[in-house]
Amino acid sequence: MFDRWTFSSHKFRIHSSQALKVIFLLVLISSDDQKLFSILESCKLSPNFRTAVTVHSKIIKHGYEMYPLLLSMLIKVYVACEKSSLARQLLTEICSFNSDVVSANLLIGSLMKIGEIDIAKKVFSALPARDVVTWNSMIGGYVKNGFFLEAMDMFKEMLGTKIEPDGFTFASIINACSRLGALDHGKWVHGLMIEKKIELNNILSSALVDMYSRCGRIEAAKSIFDAVQRTDVSIWNAMINGLAMHGLAVDAILIFSALERENISPDPLTFIGIITACSHCGFVEQGRKYFNLMRKKYSIQPQLEHYGAMVDLFARGGSLEEAYAMIKEMPIEPDVVIWRTLLSACRTHKNSKLGEVIVEKIKHLGSGDYVLLSNIYCSTKKWDNAETVRHTMNKKGIQKSIGKSWVELHGTIHRFKAGDRSHTETEAIYTVLEALIRRSRMEGYVSVRDLVLMDISEEEKEENLNYHSEKLALAFAILKSSPGTEILISKNLRTCLDCHGWIKIVSRVLHRVITVRDRIRFHRFGKGSCSCGDYW
Structure with a gap:
């Protein structure tokens, strides 16, 4: 731990005589910790260097030197206060410690969990020694934060070392291939997993079914599903969701029936998948049946996602009023995603009146909401209303979301x-x-x-x-x-x-x-x- 931090003339100097420890990562966040973070957050929004230095000293006093959430916020505060040299000095000190690899892995994992990817990368790069958990923390962290290409690059870098990837490594990288829709990469990773004799478990089997489904190879996903042990509901969920994405509701219903025959208890995710499958094919009554089955037979109480799937089911089928009624009757406060689902259906079915009502219900409009409403007006030839929406977007500085597409050819995306x-x-x-x-x-x-x-x-x-x-x-x-x-x-x-x-x-x-x-x-x-x- 830091032995002493000396603050003088708004500058500080770090004295360190022993390795930094991260035992505090295992301690539950205390009220003092939360208060310090709140103060730092205020200092960042309204730059206040003097208060930041005072908080920094309290962090040392209370022993929170290695709390990733506090350290990352402190770095941001120093940048906001135009004290970039202090921010760099603090970051350098974090990265230069020579502690054991277990502590370093905990720190990297915690930084990734709160989205501090750059700091985690710097800590990783500064480590004199790494084990498989170190690599897994980085690769898994990249995937969870949506940096799929970076995860792929790090996986390839790992293969160039003496450290062998394990099941956790492959689960993360298969997930990255899934999200990218990178079939060639996915097939290569699958082949590598077979070559290295990685034993399939429920997590890896589910990941492979999901990957081939998301990469457009639903038949390959089915082949894997048929070949592996299916004692865990996660594998069934992966198959049902894959079929739902491909609009194969009949097949999804058959899989659900097989699940019941094999006495596998469906969980909440199973019903999200099967209702979504029904939604994509206009099977309104079947979707309603599964929603009721979930509650009556399996005693699963609907969550926000289930209500969202039902709203989507009704809305796609043109039953906008029924979808709106379900939202109003929900025992849970609807989120913006549910309102946008119905708003999108209003565009499809050219219902500008209900669309206006929904926009009023959404407290924090994002660009998608304005664009949807504008599109509703355009499709119903209400040009003056569309012009008003456009002016509102310009006034608030809201830009239409940019469409992005990608294609994988010869191993390159x-x-x-x-x-x-x-x-x-x-x-x-x-x-x-x-x-x-x-x-x-x-x-x-x-x-x-x-x-x-x-x-x-x-x-x-x-x-x-x-x-x-x-x-x-x-x-x-x-x-x-x-x-x-x-x-x-x-x-x-x-x-x-x-x-x-x-x-x-x-x-x-x-x-x-x-x-x-x-x-x-x-x-x-x-x-x-x-x-x-x-x-x-």
Whole structure:
């Protein structure tokens, strides 16, 4: 631990004669700890260096020198107070300790848990020795914080050391492949796991089923599900959720029936999966049946996610008033996600009146809410209302969420934004895209322009739609792949009506299977139709 911290003339000097310890990480957070954090948070919002120094001294006095939450906030406060040299000095001292690897692993894990990734990375880089837990803490931390590519890079770095990955390592990296939709990477990791004779357990089996499902290979997911032991409900949940994502509600219902026959007790996640599967296929009555079954047969009380799934079920089916009634009757306070689910359905079914009511219910509007409401007005030709929403967005500085898509080719993930021209092969990509658009027009494609903000010309509206991120990703994949090769694209937002209709035509013209995984579900295009049956 630090022996002494000397504060003088708003500067401090650290004296350390023994290794830093992190035993305090195992101690429950006390009220003193919480008070110090609250004061530091105030100092960050309204920079107050003198108070920050006083709090820093109290941190030492109370023995909280290695509490990650306090240290990371203290660094931010010094930066806010324009004392970057002190922030760097504190960070350097944290990273330069020579304690045992167990303590270091605890510190890295705690930093990752609170999202302090950069500090965790610096601590990791400064360590003179690492074990498998050290690597797992970093890789797992990256995955939990959404840094999937960084997790992949660190996994590859780990393979270059003498430390062998274990089941925990593979569970994390398989999850990263799942979230990226990186099939080639996922297959490589799966093969490596077999090569290293990593024994399958419930966690790894579930992870593999989930990975192949999310990477568009539902048949491979089924094969794994059929081959492994299925004594744990998590494996059943992974299969049901995978089928739900692919819009295979009938298959999901069959799996649920098999689960019951094998006397596996479903848990709350099972019912979220099966209701979602019903929702994606318009099986309203079946979804209602499972919601009631959950309560009556299995005594599982619905949580927020279950109500959200039911609202989605009703809303997608066009029963907007029933969805709204369920929200009002919920014994739990609805969150913004549930309101947005219904708002999105109002856009689909062009119900601007209910859409206005929902917007009023959402206290903290995000950009998606304004865009949804604007789209509702545009689709119902209420241009003045849409213009008012647009002015509100501009006044508040709210930008429309940028569509992002990515495609994996030959082991590399290529990412695109709407209107992106940053790729090294931009000219060739746009040449292919424009040729596809010309060809699709000859086949009957007409742009769906209603959902583009109205303060631009019709020609500009069409150009705006032409360069959506999934179109750019598709053009690149066509440019770089052999004729007839199946293409898998992932997208961060729900795919729009225009892109959905356009890709259907492209799949017929090129005789290609094109799978798009958007924020909601999978769309498998082939021969001019989509697996969703235009219901999503």
